Amino acid sequence: MDRTEDRTTAAAGETPGHDTAEPAPADMLALVQAEQARVAAAFRPDERLLFGAWGTAWLVGFLLMWAGSPLREGGPLVAVPGVVVGVAFFLLLLSAGVVTAVHSTRAGRGLRGASSRVGAMYGWGWFLGFASLPLVVLSADRLGAPPEVAALLWPALSGLVVGLLYIGGGAAWDDPTQFAIGAWILVTTGLGCLLGLPGLYLVMALAGGGGFLAAAAWFALRRRRYAAVPAERV
Numbered sequence: 334m335d336r337t338e339d340r341t342t343a344a345a346g347e348t349p350g351h352d353t354a355e356p357a358p359a360d361m362l363a364l365v366q367a368e369q370a371r372v373a374a375a376f377r378p379d380e381r382l383l384f385g386a387w388g389t390a391w392l393v394g395f396l397l398m399w400a401g402s403p404l405r406e407g408g409p410l411v412a413v414p415g416v417v418v419g420v421a422f423f424l425l426l427l428s429a430g431v432v433t434a435v436h437s438t439r440a441g442r443g444l445r446g447a448s449s450r451v452g453a454m455y456g457w458g459w460f461l462g463f464a465s466l467p468l469v470v471l472s473a474d475r476l477g478a479p480p481e482v483a484a485l486l487w488p489a490l491s492g493l494v495v496g497l498l499y500i501g502g503g504a505a506w507d508d509p510t511q512f513a514i515g516a517w518i519l520v521t522t523g524l525g526c527l528l529g530l531p532g533l534y535l536v537m538a539l540a541g542g543g544g545f546l547a548a549a550a551w552f553a554l555r556r557r558r559y560a561a562v563p564a565e566r567v
Contacts, residue, residue, distance in 0.1 A: 380511070380552040383433050387495065388545030390429040394422040395488065395538035402531035404481075419487070423467065426491055430463040451505050458501070462494040484530055488537050492522025514548050 400410040401418040411418070434456040470486045478486075496518035503512025518541055525536035 379436065381549050381556070382436055384514070384545045384549035384552065386429040386432045388542050388547075388549055390425040390542075391545060392538050392542030394425040395534045395542060398422055398488070399531045399534035399538060402484075402534060405531045422487070426466075427463055430459045434459040455498075455502055455505060458498055462498060463491075466490050466494060481530060485526065485533065488533055489522060489526050492518055492525075492537065492541065496522060510548070510552075514544065517544050 397411070397413075397418050399405065401413050401415065403409055403415070436456075466487075469490060470483055473486060474483050496515045499515030499518065500512055501515075503509065503515060521536060521540045521544070525533040525540075528536060
């Protein structure tokens with residue numbers, strides 16, 4: 334009787350004396366893929382932080398620009414000098430750029446070789462892009478460009494820098510979502526420029542800043558789903 338039971342157990346793929354069967358190949362593959370996803374997420378920039386920083390900067394900054402613009406129909410909603418609004422907006426953009434540069438560089442510290450260099454170069458790209466932006470606008474002003482042109486250059490160049498850097502980040506990390514956000518920012522900036530001022534400010538605040546915040550919320554939900562996946566399956 335015992336030998337017959339052992340042969341039956343062996344035929345069923347179980348080891349005599351054990352109550353549990355070995356995990357199926359599909360379960361093992363799913364476990365390996367889940368672990369790979371966790372490791373990759375640990376060494377890549379946190380999209381929630383990056384998109385949240387830019388969404389806040391764009392939404393608040395461009396709404397201030399729109400509300401304080403003397404070109405707005407009915408006059409400005411906020412009685413604040415244009416220089417103050419411009420400086421506040423630039424500081425918001427600079428803060429978001431610094432957050433992106435520092436976080437991207439730190440995210441690559443645990444990596445070596447090409448991956449580490451990509452993170453460092455990407456972070457420096459953000460810093461250099463926004464460090465160069467005011468120099469371009471000031472140069473246009475020195476050449477006698479009308480104030481309306483300088484007012485248009487600030488948001489237009491900011492959109493180009495952010496959009497192209499996100500497209501580059503999507504290509505570097507093989508992230509279609511990040512690439513799509515960059516493309517959305519470029520399209521939003523181009524179409525907004527056609528509206529002129531102050532319409533461009535409102536488009537950049539709602540479509541640009543709102544798009545960033547929507548992406549941050551989507552990544553937060555996706556990370557919750559990843560965290561809900563059990564680390565081991567028996």
